[in-house]
Amino acid sequence: MIDLWVWSAGAGGRDDFSRPRSPSGRAGLRRIAAAEPCAGGSGGCVIAAAPYRCERCGDRWSVSHTGAMIAVARAALPVGVDIETRRERPAAFALLQRLTGTRVRDIERWTQCEALLKARGQAHRRPGPGDLPLLPEWVPGWQPSSDRAWWVHTDPGAELIVSVAVASGAGPAPRLRLRGMPVPD
Numbered sequence: 001m002i003d004l005w006v007w008s009a010g011a012g013g014r015d016d017f018s019r020p021r022s023p024s025g026r027a028g029l030r031r032i033a034a035a036e037p038c039a040g041g042s043g044g045c046v047i048a049a050a051p052y053r054c055e056r057c058g059d060r061w062s063v064s065h066t067g068a069m070i071a072v073a074r075a076a077l078p079v080g081v082d083i084e085t086r087r088e089r090p091a092a093f094a095l096l097q098r099l100t101g102t103r104v105r106d107i108e109r110w111t112q113c114e115a116l117l118k119a120r121g122q123a124h125r126r127p128g129p130g131d132l133p134l135l136p137e138w139v140p141g142w143q144p145s146s147d148r149a150w151w152v153h154t155d156p157g158a159e160l161i162v163s164v165a166v167a168s169g170a171g172p173a174p175r176l177r178l179r180g181m182p183v184p185d
């Protein structure tokens with residue numbers, strides 16, 4: 001089971017200098033985690049610094065944001081999430097493809113790559129050959145990684161694209177549970 005929350009934290013809010021508020025993904029993650037049931041005890045999951053793992057139940061958490069949109073994922077196994085607005089980034093796609101040898105031609109594949117790098121704990125270093133074991137073509141919904149060590153779920157929305165990667169544990173594709181809006185600030 002993977003829990004996935006996607007919501008807008010900005011809602012047109014402006015700060016004292018009339019700048020659009022930039023949501024803090026980490027704050028959103030902690031707020032949701034604290035409100036969720038935790039096998040380690042009452043009071044929800046307790047998340048320290050990245051990689052986000054509950055100190056009490058051991059569940060894995062991941063967060064991504066683009067503009068005002070935030071996505072948070074929770075799973076028992078290593079998990080990564082990425083959310084992007086629909087746009088072409090040909091230079092970035094080409095660079096990632098050159099570094100890893102994995103085909104990157106569109107934003108859907110880009111979100112798969114980002115989610116997988118996060119799940120593998122490699123989000124903060126330059127990726128290299130073999131770091132993105134993905135099948136040649138992405139598909140909507142679940143698909144396995146080429147090495148079968150991961151499941152990747154992609155939702156190619158008209159404006160927002162969300163991918164989640166989770167360790168397969170040699171099991172079938174997990175159920176993805178879309179959750180409602182989290183508790184407000």
Ligand SMILES: [Zn+2]
Nearest residue numbers: 038045054057
């Ligand atoms: Zn927990």
